[in-house]
Amino acid sequence: MLIYALKRLGLAVLVAVVVSALAFLxxxxxxxxAIALAGEGARNEDIENIRRIYGLDRPLVVQYLDWxxxxxxxxxxxxxxxxxxxxxxxxxxxxxxxLLALFxxxxxxxxxxPLGILAALxxxxxxxxLCLALAVIGQALPSFFFALILMIVFAVMLRWxxxxxxxxxxxxxxxxxxxxxxxAPAIMxxxxxxxxxxxxxxxxxxxRAKGLSSRSVVLKHAxxxxxxxxxxxxxxxxxxxxxxxxxxxxxxxxxxxxxLAYQSIxxxxxxxxxxIVTLLSLIYVGxxxxxxxxxxxxxxxxxxxxxx
Amino acid sequence: xxxxxxxVLTAAVAAMVAVxxxxxxKKTNSIRFAYDQVVENVDPYMNxxxxxxxxxxxxxxxxxxxxxxxxxxxxxxATAWKWLDDKTLELxxxxxxxxHNGAEFTADDVVYTLNFVVSPDSKVVxxxxxxxxxxxxxxxxxxxxxxxxxxxxxxxxxLAGPVVIHPHEYYAKVGPQGMNEKPVGSGPxxxxxxxxxxxxxxxxxxxxxxxxxxxxxxxxxxxxRFIPDRQTQVAEMMAGGADMIMNxxxxxxxxxxxxxxLQVVSxxxxxxxxxHLDTREATTAPPLRDLKVRQAIMHAIDRESMVKxxxxxxxxxxxxxxxxxxxxxxxEGAPRYSYDPAKAKALLAEAGFKDGFDIDLYAYxxxxxxxxxxxxxxxxGIRANLRFMQYAAMREANRxxxxxxxxxxxxxxxxxxxxxxxxxxxxxxxxDVSRDPEVRDFLQRGDSQVDPAVRKEAYRKAxxxxxxxxxxxxxxxxxxxxxxxxxxxxxxxxxEIPRFWEMSYK
Numbered sequence: 001m002l003i004y005a006l007k008r009l010g011l012a013v014l015v016a017v018v019v020s021a022l023a024f025l026x027x028x029x030x031x032x033x034a035i036a037l038a039g040e041g042a043r044n045e046d047i048e049n050i051r052r053i054y055g056l057d058r059p060l061v062v063q064y065l066d067w068x069x070x071x072x073x074x075x076x077x078x079x080x081x082x083x084x085x086x087x088x089x090x091x092x093x094x095x096x097x098x099l100l101a102l103f104x105x106x107x108x109x110x111x112x113x114p115l116g117i118l119a120a121l122x123x124x125x126x127x128x129x130l131c132l133a134l135a136v137i138g139q140a141l142p143s144f145f146f147a148l149i150l151m152i153v154f155a156v157m158l159r160w161x162x163x164x165x166x167x168x169x170x171x172x173x174x175x176x177x178x179x180x181x182x183x184a185p186a187i188m189x190x191x192x193x194x195x196x197x198x199x200x201x202x203x204x205x206x207x208r209a210k211g212l213s214s215r216s217v218v219l220k221h222a223x224x225x226x227x228x229x230x231x232x233x234x235x236x237x238x239x240x241x242x243x244x245x246x247x248x249x250x251x252x253x254x255x256x257x258x259x260l261a262y263q264s265i266x267x268x269x270x271x272x273x274x275x276i277v278t279l280l281s282l283i284y285v286g287x288x289x290x291x292x293x294x295x296x297x298x299x300x301x302x303x304x305x306x307x308x
Numbered sequence: 309x310x311x312x313x314x315x316v317l318t319a320a321v322a323a324m325v326a327v328x329x330x331x332x333x334k335k336t337n338s339i340r341f342a343y344d345q346v347v348e349n350v351d352p353y354m355n356x357x358x359x360x361x362x363x364x365x366x367x368x369x370x371x372x373x374x375x376x377x378x379x380x381x382x383x384x385x386a387t388a389w390k391w392l393d394d395k396t397l398e399l400x401x402x403x404x405x406x407x408h409n410g411a412e413f414t415a416d417d418v419v420y421t422l423n424f425v426v427s428p429d430s431k432v433v434x435x436x437x438x439x440x441x442x443x444x445x446x447x448x449x450x451x452x453x454x455x456x457x458x459x460x461x462x463x464x465x466x467l468a469g470p471v472v473i474h475p476h477e478y479y480a481k482v483g484p485q486g487m488n489e490k491p492v493g494s495g496p497x498x499x500x501x502x503x504x505x506x507x508x509x510x511x512x513x514x515x516x517x518x519x520x521x522x523x524x525x526x527x528x529x530x531x532x533r534f535i536p537d538r539q540t541q542v543a544e545m546m547a548g549g550a551d552m553i554m555n556x557x558x559x560x561x562x563x564x565x566x567x568x569x570l571q572v573v574s575x576x577x578x579x580x581x582x583x584h585l586d587t588r589e590a591t592t593a594p595p596l597r598d599l600k601v602r603q604a605i606m607h608a609i610d611r612e613s614m615v616k617x618x619x620x621x622x623x624x625x626x627x628x629x630x631x632x633x634x635x636x637x638x639x640e641g642a643p644r645y646s647y648d649p650a651k652a653k654a655l656l657a658e659a660g661f662k663d664g665f666d667i668d669l670y671a672y673x674x675x676x677x678x679x680x681x682x683x684x685x686x687x688x689g690i691r692a693n694l695r696f697m698q699y700a701a702m703r704e705a706n707r708x709x710x711x712x713x714x715x716x717x718x719x720x721x722x723x724x725x726x727x728x729x730x731x732x733x734x735x736x737x738x739x740d741v742s743r744d745p746e747v748r749d750f751l752q753r754g755d756s757q758v759d760p761a762v763r764k765e766a767y768r769k770a771x772x773x774x775x776x777x778x779x780x781x782x783x784x785x786x787x788x789x790x791x792x793x794x795x796x797x798x799x800x801x802x803x804e805i806p807r808f809w810e811m812s813y814k
Binding site: 032035044046053081082083084144148151152155156159162163164165166250251252253255259260262263266267268 | 346348349354431435484485488503504505506533534535536537539540543544546547548549700701703704707738
């Protein structure tokens, strides 16, 4: 197990480094930062000046190594746009996004677990069909559009909830639903598939034969085993939620990391974009690693095959 | 998506409004203004975004004030001014003005602010607004002199626009970054809270000096919230979560007229649109070197129809490359290029392009207008292809000689003087892709002579020459649409600055 864990960890570190380098290169390839910063009406000497001030005239490799070395020490640099410390800026916005991601995951689980179980208990029934329909719509509906529909109904027409902002718990309701609904289908399908498989297994038949109540069989014996892959998937989906918050936070003007990412991209604020991309990929890599290790812990077969 | 959803939204709200009460912030006498751009630093010298200009005008004062209704210059922090020679402006300052932190306004504030912003280390973002200043000198506590680098008659206009005055002791202590966190000005509103990237909250300045040409503010509180998504802004307006938004697209504005709790106001802006043509020897589109081809382009586009159908109420067709109310802007003596596709075809044939030619048309905003122009150009045989991109990328391609035909716009930074518009494109700067020395010399004369009559004549000649030689096709002024609470009284000015200090609820 230790060797397996170390291997996975090594791989995760490698992925993180590659991702940070790729992000660095791609962001720089996306256009001349100095020109964007100089704004409308800037003269060539202004642009040159900006290039020099921010060290954008150095070779890319030097810029990357300089950035990576600083980042390793926890120094994310200064925002080109806000002119403040990126570290502080990111830390200030992170709680909102983390909260939104957590709420969304809870919402997604609260919806997908019961529906997945019901769909598995009554395959091909109307409830199964309903779940399938919900899953298809959830996957197909663009989240910004769904967000708008909810806004029209609950904020504009019914006036139960605020349209946008992040001042109170009420501001989180609509974004949570939109974001949670976005990942619910995947979990729901996995629960359904897992439950159908487990319900058909010998030990469940044994449990039923022992005369246990149907409720006890489903919730205690079957669900616990069917949930193993769901735990891993949820960890990975949490990463998706952090990334998906860019669109949702922007639509709802929710003051989190996603909104900051949007702002930094529109203003070519490279250090901020870079920090967010790196942070999110680190979290994602971390969550995947945790999921891998959890799976291996629970299922020894993965450990054995994992080395190849 | 946007048209459809606004339609759904409007229909839904029009049906619901009968039951929903107007949630105006009339009773608290405050305005909640939503805007899509974020301001990085509210210090007017440290941002180059429109919302920064808007906030700057509420919180700070300038030495001189231009009455937006009459264009007349009035004293604000200064009471009188005169040119001592063509480079030296002497100003008498107002006594008894206090900054929001209680500090008394004196000559030291003017001298410190101006000398700070012109110093190369100040990292001022809007350098073009202060680049003309060499230095400021204190004569006595209420008299200063501003010395220009070279004769600069438009100085008055700049002093009435972007050049605000900071309290010197506070600014020296906290610098632009501290000014952003806890801003201190002398204007009709003071900032009570600035949550960077989220909102700016302002309160009425109860001690605002009575003699200011800006009227005493009536609205108690103003909150500026940053909402990037236009649809969300519209939803906020309909849900009563905001009292005013601006820059609403024509089709959305038209639909929102159906909502009884809202008013839709349109206004012409100082931003002009034009087709900018690279006529230099190395241009990537050699046909543009031929005057007849350029004239054909002028005759091919039906600007009148475009203004009526897609630009919006308040826009006007332009004959020269400047905003008509700007000082020195004139179309006297400039040719009129009427919409005449037959003539355009004939001109193309004369130039040897009977079968037309292919060309890339670069654009960065108002894509529907670009597409309309492409339609007109194709109708006469000029096969234009749309290249839509970010402003910075488009400008860079043009400067580097890679983009020969641009659907360009220019807002003059709200400066009401031709020196802020035409010379940018025709005085051999990086955006000058015609390089006509004759035009340059007339512009230089207009920019540097102090006598207003001489300036006007020089600009008139330059503008007429540009039009005659068809270096660029002036299209029209652009409009902006405001959507506001129906009880809010306000005026839409061409400089696109909502003046909260003038507003009130009916």
